[in-house]
Amino acid sequence: MHTGVSLHFMGWSAPVVRRTAAHLCDRFTTHGIADLSNVLVVVSGSRAGRQLSATLIDVASERRVPLFLPRVVTPRGLMEFLVPAPTSSATESERWWAWIAAMHALDPSARRAICVHEPDPLDVCGWTRLAQLMDRTREFLLGEGVTIGLAAEKAETSPDRDRWAALARLDSTFTIELSRHGLSDGSMDRLNSARARLHRPIGPIVLVGVPELPGMARRLLHHVAEDSPVQALVIAPSSLADRFDELGCVRPDRWSDVDLEREVGLTTNLFTIAHNPTDQADAVLEIIESWSECSPHDLLIGSLDAEVADHLARRGPLCGVQLRRAEGRQLSRSRACQLLLAIEEYTRAWSFRGLGTLVRHADVSRWLAAQLAQPQAAWLPQLDEFAIEHLPRSTREIDPAHPEVVRVIECIDELLRVDHGAAARPEAPLAEWSQRLQQTMTSLSATSDATDTSSADDGYAHVTDILAQIAACRAPEASPRCGFADAVRLVRQQCETVRVPEPSAPHAIDMLGWLELLFDDSPTLVLAGLNEGNVPTATRDALLPDPLRTVLHIPTSDHHAARDCYLLAALTASGRRLRIVCGKVSQDGEPHLPSRLMFSCSDDAVLDRVAIWNDDNRPSPRRPPTLPPSTSSTGGFRVLAPDPSPPRSTPSTPERMPVTSFRDYLASPYLYYLRHVLRLSEVTDASSELDAGGFGDLLHSCLGAFGRSHIADSTDPEVIERYLTTELDQTLLSKFGSTPP
Structure with a gap:
């Protein structure tokens, strides 16, 4: 063990966050002041850092001592803090454009060795996805302290040697492309600095419950430990010291065959087997209902499966349960991204149907009403009636004899910063399109409905930030040229991996990801979706299969399985109330495998768990349970209030009722009144041919x-x-x- 690194075993028992805060205050309080300003604390996730900072404040307040907070970072943040990247480092989007240029510069045979079915030459979005794959692989390898060139050398005896030889050539071309535009690769610069032991001076470092670290972070920590104290707080008893390495990370060979039932009490009665994600969500809600004596602050849901989380988010409010995804909502589901989708569909062919979809977007409709000085009820029916009568295909061929329709199209052209000549000049640099989209987003966000409770999640600020990064490209000539629709699609691609923080709610139950659960002090926990592929986490990487990972000494599936075995052991042994829900099939009916960790038990218990997994006669929830109503004073949706002004004429009471209308009355008296008394009918622009x-x-x-x-x-x-x-x-x-x- 390195002489500069010390391990402190904190045992299994919760609350982990509070005991960590108390330990830090004990260690760094001198002369009545808890001064941690020179301390760097490393935690597994950003939420854990916020929890720790808040708890440190509470502990210092209880002890009535002044507190200077430490800098709290994740393992990646540790590397970026110790070895800052130079200002010339390329941004993520700048690296993508360099990858695309490098791939086009590569000879076709080398490209085919990397990707058998390469995108069409004009498919900018396809090439960008390939560039993102190359960039993720390279960033991961450099984070582990491995270059693509070294990987190619190690792969000479593997079946993928031709692919990696081509990747090494591509990597060299990529570096040349960056240099050609005066940019550098921050991750490569960081690795070179780590190898040369060049890092900023630092005070004490404390690792808190970090079960794994990237290779470069490990290298840096060993260098720092020669001059500064490094301590690892391990959430486990000291009797298990042989299962952790010198930095407090799990040792895969010591966690491969652990009996979780015998060691930490992972008994069969903790498991609930449900059928599909809907049933799993209902099972979680039933468990929460059975813990009705607990307040929402004492409850925590471990969200291990995205499908189950989606169903929980939808079904929870139906049962009076407020849920909050601590990791945030997907930006791709925001109003801003829905707007991008509508813009893409419209500008792909400038179709009238696409126009109908775009003008129905809530923010576009509100903006149009302001531009036209008319409410939507005035101009939208005119647009629909024109579509029904004339069945127009393109908005670029509208007869000026219909000025009300032409005016709507002109307003949309103004909003999108395009004109009728855009179709004749279909391509422009992506940075130029991004600037125009920024102006569009600014115009629409300014008209956002302040009374709409979803405005906080509309996503405009995040999309505008993405557009600003693209527009600020320091090598605009390197950004791809594309049409407007492809530019919008590229922006949507970047939104797919971004999450928007959800606002905190006083009565909401948090849903956390797997790696964040250990560093939360909630006394009750439901794990939803404990299946193989979720826990242990699957390592699916076509470029880096396990045999090559083993040769490169980077984490394999065994490493992830060991980490997840440790995390499940720590959660089970923490003393909190625990239930685990597993699913048998996906929403599409694809079968799920039970997690291997479910069978980390005695042979007799294995037979019991196989039996409950295969028992199709076990009762399964089919509808949301009945729970107390939400404390919210408003519902989750709104219905427009009727016009208080008196009607122009009072409808007469029908004296006769045909059989068909009587059937409508039985189905819904309200719809009967609208259809047969007020004579209202639906107007739609969905027709594509004459009826x-x-x-x-x-x-x-x-x-x-x-x-x-x-x-x-x-x-x-x-x-x-x-x-x-x-x-x-x-x-x-x-x-x-x-x-x-």
Whole structure:
């Protein structure tokens, strides 16, 4: 063990966060002051850091001592703090464009060795996804202290040697592309500094419950430990010291065959087997209902499966249970990203149907109403009626004889900062499109409804930040040229991995990810989705399979399984109330495997757990349980209030009722009143071809013109046919333009 690193075993018992805060205050309080300003604390996740800082404040307040908070970072933040990247380091998007240029510069045979089915040359989005894969792989390897060149050398005897040889050439070309634009690779610079032992001076470092560390972080910690004290707080008893390495991380070989039932009490009665994600969500809600004596602050849900989390988020409010995803909501589900999707669909072909979708977006509709000085109820029906009558395909071929429709299209062109010439000039640098989209987002966010409770999650600020990063590219000539629709799609791609923090709620139960659960002091915990692939976490990487990872000495599936075995042991032994819900199939019916950790027990217990897994007769929840209503004073949706002004005329009471309308009345008296008394009907722009009524109107129009013409009394078939054909062509041209449906 390195002489500069010490281990402190804190045992299993909760509360972990409070005991950690107390330990730090005990160690760094001198002369009545808890001064941690020179201390660097490393925790597994950002939420754990916030929890620790808040608890430190509480502990210092209870002890009535002044407190200077430490700097709290994650393992990645540790590397970035010890070895800051130079200002010339390329941003993420700048690296992507360099990867795309490098791939295009590579000869076709080398590209095929990397990717058998490469994207179409004009598919900018496809090339960007490939660039993101290359960048993630390279960043991961450099974080582990391995270059792509070294990986290629180690892979010479593997079946993938040709691919890695091509990747090494691509990596060299990528570095040249960055240098050509005056940019550097921050991760490579950081690795070189770590190898040269060049890091900023630092005071004491404390690792708190960190079960694994990247290779570069380990290297840096050993260098720092030569001059500064490094302590690892291990959430485990000292009797298990042989299962942890010199930095307090798990040793995979010592956690591969642990009997969790015997060592920490992971008994069979803790498991609940449900069928699909809906059943799992309902099972979690039933468990929460059975713990009704607990307050929301004492409850915690471990969200191990995205499908189950989605169902919980939808079904919880139906049961009066407020849930909050601590990791945040997906930005791709925000109003801003819904707007991007509508813009992409519209600008892909400038279709009238796409226009109908775009103007129905809540913020666009509100902005249009302000521009037109008319409420939506005035201009939207006109747009729909025009679509029904004329079935237009493109907004670029609208007859000026319909000024109300033309005005809407002009407003949308103004909003998107495009004109009718955009179709003739389909490509522009991505940075230019990003600047235009920034202006669009600014215009719409300014009109956001202040009374809408979802405005906090509309995502405009986050999307604008992404656009600003793209627009600020220091090598704009390196950014790809593309059409407007492809530019919007590229922005949407970047939004897919971003999460928007959810606002805290006083009565909400937090849902946490697997790696954040250990560093939470809630006394009750439900794990939802404990299946193979979720826990242990699956290592699915086509470029870095386990055999190559073993040769490169980087984490394999065994490392992840050991880490997850330790985390489950720590959660079980912490003394908190625990229940575990597992699922048998996905929402699509694909079978799930039980987690191998479920069978870390005696042989007899294995048989019991196999039996409950295969017992299809076990009762499964089919509907949300009945729980006390939410304390919120408003519901989750809104219905427009009726117009208080008196109606223009009072509908007469029907004296007779046809059978079909009586059926409507039995189904819904309210809908019957709207449809049969007020005579309201649905107006839609979804038609893509003439219906029977449209054909009838067209036929009547042509025959009516014939009846009023000078040849109405003609008996010559050829004359009549020629007239009707000409009249039909003219009617089609006037109603549908040069491209009729």
